[in-house]
Amino acid sequence: GAVVSQHPSRVICKSGTSVKIECRSLDFQATTMFWYRQFPKKSLMLMATSNEGSKATYEQGVEKDKFLINHASLTLSTLTVTSAHPEDSSFYICSARTQTYEQYFGPGTRLTVT
């Protein structure tokens, strides 16, 4: 199957700093990628849809100025958590959609804000 990677897998940052998470489709091109947030023992919450070459579409209640998404190429989307606070600590998962509309997920990034 198609492979999606995320980097870093774990990150610890101080409150007030920004952190960038990368999502890459390794063996296919993805015009659309998705960013999810998962709370402990909870389902995945879709944060935004990232479209290559255009602005991301954010779900209701997600602050676009806090969670900056850039889909710079057909294989890379980045999520930047700006001015992070402890409540932003979570497991962030991306997925990439193939041309046949299947979604493949990255392994996730554990963010801890101290």
Next chain:
Amino acid sequence: GNSVTQMEGPVTLSEEAFLTINCTYTATGYPSLFWYVQYPGEGLQLLLKATKADDKGSNKGFEATYRKETTSFHLEKGSVQVSDSAVYFCAPGGGTDKLIFGTGTRLQVFP
């Protein structure tokens, strides 16, 4: 929009027991249906899918049938293993639609 309801977990079974995890959905039209599995500390992996009514998706001994009349996509496995312990997510959607995830059902299999 689409929505999905999964049975509450955790589901606790002994090895070689039969597994059923219920999933029902509401949707406009006829979405594709997916089961994803999440092992501890990892992202989601596609387990199986069905794209139209009466299709049966299967993988690694798991199977699920797209039941349009009952809007269900129950996951089954005849004999579970300890290594099947994970969280299972049912999701309608796909295509140009967003995937909508259920709350997930945690499966714990003991030797």
